[in-house]
Amino acid sequence: MYLVIDVGGTYTKYGYYNKEGHCFENGQFETIKTNRMAFYESLEKLVQQNTKGIALSMPGILNAQTGEMLAVTLLPFLNHHNIKEELQERTKLPVSIQNDAKCAALGEMWQGSLQNMSNAFMLVFGSGIGGTIIMNGELVDSPRHKAGEVGCLLAPETLDYSSVYNISKSDSGIALIRDLSQAIGCEPDGQIVFQKLFDHQEARQIFQAFCRRIAMLIYNLDYLFDLDAVSIGGGISAQEILISTIQEEFQKMRDLHQEDDHQPIIQACTFLNGANLLGALHYYLKTIEKN
Structure with missing residues (x-):
């Protein structure tokens, strides 16, 4: 054992x-x-x-x-x-x-959603955001072991770049639940938050914006790595509305900006948390x- x-x-x-x-x-x-x-x-x-x-x-x-x-x-x-x-x-x-x-990527490659996938990316939402690149059916590592760490990426908050935010701190699963619970006025519990989500306009807007940012991240990752699939893990991956909204936001971007005919599958990982x-x-x- x-x-x-x-x-x-x-x-x-x-x-x-x-x-x-x-x-x-x-x-x-x-x-x-x-x-x-x-x-x-x-x-x-x-x-x-x-x-x-x-x-x-x-x-x-x-x-x-x-x-x-x-x-x-x-x-x-x-x-x-x-x-x-x-x-x-x-x-x-x-x-x-x-x-x-x-x-998470190894588990999904072994028995889950990433079996037989050549190029893929694993996104895990928890206290931060974890990322893993799969190329030609193998995990990608690097000399300093940073490859795939999308949670360490910075994004601008203002047009003049005077302020930036860390993706892992602002767009993690924990951060999403925190922001939604504050808008709804309930305890920061994922099950409660998603039950009440669509009764509150501010919470819906926060959720939509979060999914749009993740969809843009996936859009950019696809053009970097030519992905067959993106699997999403962590506790919030069990929420079907999260996956479907990310898919919808990704399709909106594709409709406006696509440069080719291929697009990756976006899915929850088989084994979730x-x-x-x-x-x-x-x-x-x-x-x-x-x-």
């Missing part, structure tokens, strides 16, 4: 899997954000007697081969630490680590057990 852990900016999700990708038990808890030792202790508590190894999905820029965390703004106390080595030392178990968006876990397991099996 394998312990698979997906660390997020708000919650840490975990599950116990066999090598076929079947999950026997899962759960979640609030991500520890105080210090490195407390963070590791929260993961160690999940190890059971028959755990063969640990597959870890993490936000941020990291070297999956060495295990070093290069940059993670959500958990800065982990920066420049070798999480793989440190967790192996503490648990005496083999550990793999991979970026969360890359894990669980794609990161499945992909982390797949990465462990490929790199640790080499199956």
Whole structure:
């Protein structure tokens, strides 16, 4: 049995899997954000007697081969630490680590929406925005492991560029739910927000603008990478209205600005919020057990 852990900016999700990708038990808890030792202790508590190894999905820029965390703004106390080595030392178990968006892409390539796709992009909406490029059926990495990190992109707020915003901070899933809940006047709970969304004009406008920005991002990514498909993951990907509105906004742009006849499929990923876990397991099996 394998312990698979997906660390997020708000919650840490975990599950116990066999090598076929079947999950026997899962759960979640609030991500520890105080210090490195407390963070590791929260993961160690999940190890059971028959755990063969640990597959870890993490936000941020990291070297999956060495295990070093290069940059993670959500958990800065982990920066420049070798999480793989440190967790192996503490648990005496083999550990793999991979970026969360890359894990989502791997899970979908293994058993989900990106099977047999040649060129694709994975977008994951959570506390930030994760991105992964797939070219010729393989994940794209780069010497500094930044390729695909669309959440780090900047966009102008004013015409003279005197003010810019970070896409990951302004257009993440958490940010969308926060902005909608403030407009509606309810608690920032995704289920409640989407139930009440179309009863409030201001919230509808915020939602429409969000989907338009994501559609433009996808439009630009398609011309950079000539995509067959874009899969959208994270908690809000379960909301059908999100996917359909992004599709509608993308089609509006295509109708006005298209330069060719091809356009990518835009879809929710098959495993939604669980794609990161499945992909982390797949990465462990490929790199640790080499199956």
